[in-house]
Amino acid sequence: MSVRLRFALACAALFAVLGGLVLTGVYVVTRQSLEYRSGLLTPNEITIHNRGVFYRGEDYYEVARSRAIQVVSVYQRDTLANVRNIGALAVLAGAGVAFAVGWRAAGWVLRPVKAVTETARRVAQSHDLTERIAYEGPREEAKELADIFDTMLDRLARSFDGQRRFVANAAHELRTPLTINRTLVDVAVRRPDATDDVKRLGESLLLVNGRHERLIDGLLALAEGEQTVLDRHSFDLMDVADHVLDLAAAEAAEREVTIHRLLDAAPTMGEAVLVERLVQNLVENAIRHNHPKGEVWVTTRQRTEQAELVVANTGLQVPAYEIETIFQPFRRLHGDRLRSERGSGLGLSIVRVIAEAHGGTVVARPRDEGGLTITVELPIG
Numbered sequence: 001m002s003v004r005l006r007f008a009l010a011c012a013a014l015f016a017v018l019g020g021l022v023l024t025g026v027y028v029v030t031r032q033s034l035e036y037r038s039g040l041l042t043p044n045e046i047t048i049h050n051r052g053v054f055y056r057g058e059d060y061y062e063v064a065r066s067r068a069i070q071v072v073s074v075y076q077r078d079t080l081a082n083v084r085n086i087g088a089l090a091v092l093a094g095a096g097v098a099f100a101v102g103w104r105a106a107g108w109v110l111r112p113v114k115a116v117t118e119t120a121r122r123v124a125q126s127h128d129l130t131e132r133i134a135y136e137g138p139r140e141e142a143k144e145l146a147d148i149f150d151t152m153l154d155r156l157a158r159s160f161d162g163q164r165r166f167v168a169n170a171a172h173e174l175r176t177p178l179t180i181n182r183t184l185v186d187v188a189v190r191r192p193d194a195t196d197d198v199k200r201l202g203e204s205l206l207l208v209n210g211r212h213e214r215l216i217d218g219l220l221a222l223a224e225g226e227q228t229v230l231d232r233h234s235f236d237l238m239d240v241a242d243h244v245l246d247l248a249a250a251e252a253a254e255r256e257v258t259i260h261r262l263l264d265a266a267p268t269m270g271e272a273v274l275v276e277r278l279v280q281n282l283v284e285n286a287i288r289h290n291h292p293k294g295e296v297w298v299t300t301r302q303r304t305e306q307a308e309l310v311v312a313n314t315g316l317q318v319p320a321y322e323i324e325t326i327f328q329p330f331r332r333l334h335g336d337r338l339r340s341e342r343g344s345g346l347g348l349s350i351v352r353v354i355a356e357a358h359g360g361t362v363v364a365r366p367r368d369e370g371g372l373t374i375t376v377e378l379p380i381g
Helices: 003-033 059-109 111-126 141-190 196-225 237-254 272-288 347-357
Strands: 045-048 052-055 233-236 258-263 267-270 295-302 306-313 361-366 372-379
Touching (some): 003 059, 059 111, 111 141, 141 196, 233 237, 233 272, 237 258, 237 272, 237 295, 237 306, 267 372, 272 295, 272 347, 347 361, 347 372
Parallel strands (some): 258 295
Antiparallel strands (some): 045 052, 233 267, 295 306, 306 372, 361 372
16 A cells, blocks of 8 residues: 555544544443433322322332333433444544545645655656756655655766776777787788788688677677666667668678568667667677578567567577577577687677667567577667
8 A cells, every 4th residue: 555545544544443432432421321210210209190199109100100211211222322323424424534634634745755756757767867856845754865866866877977988998998909900910911921821820810809809899788788778869660670781781692691671660769879789689690590592581560569670580490498598698509609700699698688778678489490580679769
């Protein structure tokens, strides 16, 4: 139950208890007031209109006395019943009024907390860590809660900024020596006096260097994707997929893989660069883990509350029990651990991290004919 409901129920329960105690007291006092009193109903003589005076022990006296006692008993019973029934209804009605009053009072009391909650929800949905509650009011519980939340947002903002700077610096420091190595090796291989052994060694070093570059790019993308997406903008998943497919057309033609585009509008919201990396990893994975003259189907469409991307490809059979492992870092299927030209083993891990950072999901299913069907659902923009 919510705090407001508990407060209203507490008011109703308190009124019911106090009302019950008051009703019990009134009932006891009324009952004592109506109890039989021998001095009133047992006089020494009784005067009956048109009958005369009768004394104790006479027949008329006893008959009159019995009728008087009966009338008093009936009156007492009816009065107590009225006190009990009407009082109970009054207590119940009062408890209902107390519940309504408590509900309204709780809403008034919790209004500052509601304002804090709405601001916190807006920050959580927009991922804008620059916004603050900035609650102004007396030094009370709501003020302390708002100040604590603002302090937490300050620390989170500093932490995310530090992570961004670290990733940027790490990318620069890690890529620079690899770029220099690639340039030096490429120059050495292209020299006119380079021997065949030097050329073969240079080609091997370039392959190793390229694998390291892809590995570093994948690790940096994984680190960036694990951070909550802060800068959200509306874009169409169809445009991103169309752009990625244009870039992958040359590789698909080289590997003799046919790509089928089934692209419909699929508006979503988030970081378009990260989503482009997600689509690129899926398309490259579908092309590279395929067989010659294979096929790839890329579909974008809008569901009720989701923008959906589906990438399906032909290829080798994938056991259903290995589906979950393909999303783990450095895990490959079909003994591809030594085939560095197919990637670093981080592609689908990056896909899952980016999708989850955008509040989406990734599901992979094996195709009966071989290959995979991977479905990505992102919140609609």
